[in-house]
Amino acid sequence: MRARLACWVGIGVLVAGCSGESHQDLRAWMQEQGKGSKGKLDPLPQVRPYEPFTYNAFDLPDPFKPRKIEPVKSGGNLAPDLTRRKEPLEAYPLESLQMVGTLQKGPSTYALIRTTEKDVYQVKIGNYMGQNFGVIVGISDNEIKVKELVQDGTGDWTERSSTLQLADATDQRQERRR
Numbered sequence: 001m002r003a004r005l006a007c008w009v010g011i012g013v014l015v016a017g018c019s020g021e022s023h024q025d026l027r028a029w030m031q032e033q034g035k036g037s038k039g040k041l042d043p044l045p046q047v048r049p050y051e052p053f054t055y056n057a058f059d060l061p062d063p064f065k066p067r068k069i070e071p072v073k074s075g076g077n078l079a080p081d082l083t084r085r086k087e088p089l090e091a092y093p094l095e096s097l098q099m100v101g102t103l104q105k106g107p108s109t110y111a112l113i114r115t116t117e118k119d120v121y122q123v124k125i126g127n128y129m130g131q132n133f134g135v136i137v138g139i140s141d142n143e144i145k146v147k148e149l150v151q152d153g154t155g156d157w158t159e160r161s162s163t164l165q166l167a168d169a170t171d172q173r174q175e176r177r178r
Helices: 002-018 021-035 169-177
Strands: 098-105 108-114 120-123 134-139 143-151 157-165
Touching: 098 157, 108 134
Parallel strands: none
Antiparallel strands: 098 108, 108 120, 134 143, 143 157
16 A cells, blocks of 8 residues: 555656746746737628629520531532542552652652552543542652541531542562562
8 A cells, every 4th residue: 555655656756847937937937928919800892782784695695505617618518529439449459559659751750659569550530549539739859648528426428638649669678578
């Protein structure tokens, strides 16, 4: 019993020692720091009365309603001639065809086109090639210009210009090795 009493007396002495005047300097410093500072709040903003707004733009399109955006049409109704007989190069995508050279026969210039099966075709301005109804509109020494007809998202036909570049000599040598 005496051991417990001695323990409680020891704890009491420790607690009394911590709560004494030893922190008085800290309390004095806190009071000194707080003397000059006062909280300052800005005044509340003035609440304006509600002013009703009248919407007068009923003749303008509704921005929250989906609508079809009309592209600028280039010269009337475009559509491919579906009754025309297809040419051999229309069986291949334009990206898979390769221009490998040109020929000059009199005033006419012809381009040489290689397919993925290694067949070479001779084409001139007005011939069709590619799967998008592409017609050749120009041939130079290093490229072929093609106008294609493609359908947009709304089902309308639009023109798209494409070019087929002359293949490099290194590309041609690699193709021959395969």
